[in-house]
Amino acid sequence: MYNNVLMMDNRQLIPRWHTSRKLHKFNYPGRIEGTQRSFFEEDYWFQKSLAAWREQPSTANATDLFVRFIQSDEREHPIYLAIHRQLLDQYHQLPNAIKQLVCPELKLLDPLASYTTETNNVRVIINKLKNLVKHNPRDSLSWMDLGFYYSVVYELEKAIHCVNVAKSLDPNHPFIARAYSRFLVHMDEPEQAVWFLKSRPNILSNPLLLSAYIAITSAFDIRNPNIKKAISLIDGWSGDKLRTSELAACVGTIEFNNGSIQKAKKHFQTALNSPSENVISHVEWLHHKHQLKLKDMPYSATTIEGGINALYREKQFGECRTKLVEMYQFQPYSTGPIIDAGYLSLAALDDPEFVLNLSDKRIPHTHMNFGELNNLIVAKLLLKQTDNLDVDLRLLAKRVNVEDPQSVATLKATTGMAFMEGGMFTDGIKLYEAAIHLLEKQGLGRALCIAKYFFSKQLSKFDAQKSETLRIESVKLAKRYDVLEIASSLNSPKTLVHPHGRNFG
Amino acid sequence: MHMFGSLIYHVVSGAQITPVLIEESRLIMPNIDKATYEEALPFIKSAFATILDRFKDECVSNFGSDIASDLTEIVHELCYLDHLVRGNTKHSNKIMRLSMEKYISKIAGVLRKCHIKGIS
Numbered sequence: 001m002y003n004n005v006l007m008m009d010n011r012q013l014i015p016r017w018h019t020s021r022k023l024h025k026f027n028y029p030g031r032i033e034g035t036q037r038s039f040f041e042e043d044y045w046f047q048k049s050l051a052a053w054r055e056q057p058s059t060a061n062a063t064d065l066f067v068r069f070i071q072s073d074e075r076e077h078p079i080y081l082a083i084h085r086q087l088l089d090q091y092h093q094l095p096n097a098i099k100q101l102v103c104p105e106l107k108l109l110d111p112l113a114s115y116t117t118e119t120n121n122v123r124v125i126i127n128k129l130k131n132l133v134k135h136n137p138r139d140s141l142s143w144m145d146l147g148f149y150y151s152v153v154y155e156l157e158k159a160i161h162c163v164n165v166a167k168s169l170d171p172n173h174p175f176i177a178r179a180y181s182r183f184l185v186h187m188d189e190p191e192q193a194v195w196f197l198k199s200r201p202n203i204l205s206n207p208l209l210l211s212a213y214i215a216i217t218s219a220f221d222i223r224n225p226n227i228k229k230a231i232s233l234i235d236g237w238s239g240d241k242l243r244t245s246e247l248a249a250c251v252g253t254i255e256f257n258n259g260s261i262q263k264a265k266k267h268f269q270t271a272l273n274s275p276s277e278n279v280i281s282h283v284e285w286l287h288h289k290h291q292l293k294l295k296d297m298p299y300s301a302t303t304i305e306g307g308i309n310a311l312y313r314e315k316q317f318g319e320c321r322t323k324l325v326e327m328y329q330f331q332p333y334s335t336g337p338i339i340d341a342g343y344l345s346l347a348a349l350d351d352p353e354f355v356l357n358l359s360d361k362r363i364p365h366t367h368m369n370f371g372e373l374n375n376l377i378v379a380k381l382l383l384k385q386t387d388n389l390d391v392d393l394r395l396l397a398k399r400v401n402v403e404d405p406q407s408v409a410t411l412k413a414t415t416g417m418a419f420m421e422g423g424m425f426t427d428g429i430k431l432y433e434a435a436i437h438l439l440e441k442q443g444l445g446r447a448l449c450i451a452k453y454f455f456s457k458q459l460s461k462f463d464a465q466k467s468e469t470l471r472i473e474s475v476k477l478a479k480r481y482d483v484l485e486i487a488s489s490l491n492s493p494k495t496l497v498h499p500h501g502r503n504f505g
Numbered sequence: 506m507h508m509f510g511s512l513i514y515h516v517v518s519g520a521q522i523t524p525v526l527i528e529e530s531r532l533i534m535p536n537i538d539k540a541t542y543e544e545a546l547p548f549i550k551s552a553f554a555t556i557l558d559r560f561k562d563e564c565v566s567n568f569g570s571d572i573a574s575d576l577t578e579i580v581h582e583l584c585y586l587d588h589l590v591r592g593n594t595k596h597s598n599k600i601m602r603l604s605m606e607k608y609i610s611k612i613a614g615v616l617r618k619c620h621i622k623g624i625s
Contacts, residue, residue, distance in 0.1 A: 095519025
C-alpha cells in the first residue's frame with residue numbers, strides 16, 4: 001500500500017496510536033462530557049455528613065462531604081460548589097492528596113502539548129516509564145507508552161518487547177489491541193495485526209476493535225471485509241456514539257470504494273454525529289481527494305491532517321510543510337510526515353537545507369527508514385555535501401524492499417543522481433532510465449511523473465530535446481494524478497531529485 | 506483488606522484512596538463512567554500506579570525510604586484494583602493471598618522502625 005499523509009491514495013481509518021495520557025485529548029477533540037445524575041442525596045451517610053458540615057463547616061467536615069460528591073460524580077450541585085469554594089480558600093493548608101482532589105492535574109511525563117521528539121528528552125521519559133513499570137509491572141498502559149517512546153527513537157527491539165508485554169497483560173482491551181495493531185502495521189506486519197484482531201473474542205461486540213480490523217484488512221487488501229456485521233453492530237449500538245464513529249466511517253469508505261455513494265454518505269453522516277479526530281481527518285481527505293461533500297463538513301483546521309490536505313490543495317506548500325512537521329509531533333512513531341515534509345522541501349520548495357536540519361541528527365542513519373534516508377541523501381547531493389555519502393547509499397541499498405517496485409526504482413534513481421553528481425553521467429542516466437522503465441512497467445503513475453519531471457530537469461544541461469519530451473510527459477501525468485507541486489513549479493528550473501514518500505499516515 | 510489499605514493511605518495523605526482514584530482515572534479517561542469494568546480497569550490500574558508513586562514520595566519525605574517502601578507495598582497489595590490478584594502476591598492460593606498475617610506483621614515492623622527513628 002502506498003499512502004502518504006499528503007493526499008493518500010487509499011486512506012482507511014487505521015487506528016491512531018497515542019500514549020494513554022494523551023489519548024482522549026487527541027482522539028476526541030472538543031468532546032463535551034455530559035453530567036450524570038444520581039440519587040446520592042438519599043444516602044444516610046451523605047445526609048449525616050451534610051448535617052455535620054452545616055453545623056460546623058470545618059475543613060475536615062468539608063473534605064468529608066466533598067469526597068462524597070466526587071464519589072457520586074456530582075459537580076454541578078450548589079452545595080458542591082460552596083464546598084469547593086471553601087476548600088479553594090483553604091488550599092494551602094490542605095494535605096497533598098486533598099489538594100489533588102480540589103484542583104486535579106494530570107501528571108504528564110511528556111509535558112509538551114504534542115509529543116517530545118528530541119532524543120534526549122525522549123530518553124528522560126523512557127527512564128521515568130521504566131521506573132514506573134518496574135514498580136507496577138501489571139500497568140499495561142505504561143508498558144504500551146514505553147513501547148511508543150522506544151518507537152520514537154527507533155529502538156524497535158525494545159519497542160517490540162514492551163508492546164508484547166502490554167498485549168499479554170490486556171489483550172482484549174480496545175486501547176491495547178488498537179495500539180498493538182497499529183504498531184504491527186508500522187512493522188510491515190498488517191497480516192499479523194489482522195490475525196491478532198480477528199482472534200479477539202470481543203471483536204464482534206466492540207466497535208473500536210471491529211473498525212480497526214476492517215480498516216487494516218481493507219487498506220492492505222488482505223481480504224474482502226464483511227460489513228454486514230459492522231452495520232448491525234452500529235444499528236444496535238445503545239452506548240456512547242463516539243465508539244461507533246470510526247466503524248461507521250470504515251463502512252462508509254468501503255461503500256464509497258464500491259461505488260455506493262449515497263450509502264457511503266449516510267454512514268459518514270452517522271460517523272460525524274460524534275466524530276473522532278481520525279474520522280474528521282478522513283472526511284477531510286475524502287473532500288479534497290474525491291470532492292465528496294457532506295452536510296455539516298467539519299472545519300479543516302480541526303485536525304492536523306485535515307489542515308495538511310487543505311493547504312496542499314491550495315498549493316501553500318510552505319505552510320503545508322510546517323503542518324507536516326506538526327503532524328510528526330502528533331504521531332512521532334511514524335516518519336511519514338517527515339518524509340512528506342522532506343519531499344515537499346525538495347520537490348516544491350527547493351530547500352534541501354531543511355531536510356538536512358530535520359533529519360541529519362534526528363536519529364542515527366543506521367536507524368533511519370528508507371524514505372527519510374533517501375531524502376537526506378538527495379538533500380546532501382544538492383548541497384554538495386558528499387562526505388560519507390557512500391555509507392548512506394549502502395545503508396539505503398540495505399533498506400530497499402526488493403518486492404516493492406517503487407522502492408527499487410527510487411534506489412536506482414537516487415544512485416543515478418549520485419553518479420551524475422560524481423561525473424559519471426552515462427551510468428547515472430542508465431540508472432535513471434531503468435527506474436523510469438520499471439515505474440512504467442508497474443503502472444505507478446504518480447512516482448513516474450515525479451521521476452520524469454526531475455529527470456528532465458537534470459537532463460536539460462546535457463540533452464535539451466529529450467529533456468523537453470520528458471517534461472511534457474510529466475506535465476500530462478501531473479494533471480492526471482493531481483501532483484500539484486510539480487504542476488505549480490514548472491516555471492522554476494530545479495536540479496534533478498527523486499525524493500520518496502512512503503508511510504502509513 | 507481494601508479498607509485497611511485505604512485507612513493507611515488516609516492516615517498518611519489525608520484522604521481515602523477511592524475518591525483520589527476516581528479523580529485520577531477521570532483525568533486519564535474522562536468518559537470512564539460510560540466504560541465497562543473490563544475497559545476501565547487498565548486505566549484505573551494506571552491511575553493507581555500514579556497515585557502510589559505520589560504516595561511513596563510523600564512517605565519518603567515523612568518517614569524515610571525504608572518505611573516508605575513498606576507502606577507503599579502494603580497499600581499496593583491491599584488496595585490493588587483487580588480483585589483477582591489483590592493481596593499477597595507471593596501466594597496463588599486465595600486463602601493465603603488474602604490472609605492479613607503478612608500485613609499485621611508489616612505494620613508491626615513499621616511501628617518498630619518509627620520507634621527507632623523517633624517518629625511518633
